[in-house]
Amino acid sequence: xxxxxxVYTSGMSESDVEARLRAGEHGVLALAxxxxxxxxxxxxxxxxxxxxxxxxxxxxxxxKGRFLAATDTATFVCYAASTDESWxxxxxxxxxxxxxxxxxATLNEWFQPFRLFDEAVEDVAFTLYELEMEAVIGRATVxx
Numbered sequence: 001x002x003x004x005x006x007v008y009t010s011g012m013s014e015s016d017v018e019a020r021l022r023a024g025e026h027g028v029l030a031l032a033x034x035x036x037x038x039x040x041x042x043x044x045x046x047x048x049x050x051x052x053x054x055x056x057x058x059x060x061x062x063x064k065g066r067f068l069a070a071t072d073t074a075t076f077v078c079y080a081a082s083t084d085e086s087w088x089x090x091x092x093x094x095x096x097x098x099x100x101x102x103x104x105a106t107l108n109e110w111f112q113p114f115r116l117f118d119e120a121v122e123d124v125a126f127t128l129y130e131l132e133m134e135a136v137i138g139r140a141t142v143x144x
Contacts, residue, residue, distance in 0.1 A: 012087065012138030020078065020089050020138060021046040025112045027078030029053060029095070029131075033070035040064055044076070045110035051076065051091055052098055053129045054111045068095060068129065076131050086141045093134035100128060 012020070024046070030039045045052045053076070057065060068074075074095040079088035102110070107126065116124065 007086070007141045008143075009086070009139045010142045012089070012140050016140070017089055017136060017138035018048070020087060021051070021091075022048070024078045024089075027076050027089075030075045030077070031064075031067035031071040031095075033067050038063065038067040042076075043111040043114070044078070051131045051133055052100070052110070053095070053131060054107065054114070055127050055129050056114065057125050057127060071095060073134075074131060087139065089136065089138040091131055091133050091136050093132035095129050095131045098128035098130040100130075102128065 024044070026041060026043050028039050029042050030037065032038070043054045045054075055064065055068070072094065073092055076091045077088060080086065114124070114126075
């Protein structure tokens with residue numbers, strides 16, 4: 001690996017992780033069931049205490065819902081990478097339906113616009129899930 005380019009990374013401080021989570025809007029939720037993996041991009045809202053995920057359901061009994069129900073410990077990753085800088089934050093813990101009820105105005109404030117994929121707007125419903133933040137790890141590039 002003598003000619004492979006690389007950059008150094010280091011753990012992020014708690015305040016840097018907090019800032020990245022507060023500034024971010026989307027990431028990837030990884031789930032698992034009986035040896036099968038499932039990952040899906042999702043919008044999120046972090047309020048300093050909770051990580052809320054906006055999950056769509058367009059067919060009532062989709063694969064996403066089955067994996068959410070079967071997963072004991074989920075991992076959510078938000079990140080950015082360019083040639084000059086990169087960082088990632090990994091949040092691990094149980095994920096469950098949030099008891100919090102919010103109106104459409106709050107959803108619009110907390111989350112970026114939803115991207116429809118061949119669905120009619122009236123066929124899509126949203127459920128908030130909360131990822132219990134049992135472990136939070138951040139890494140970022142550093143000057144080598």
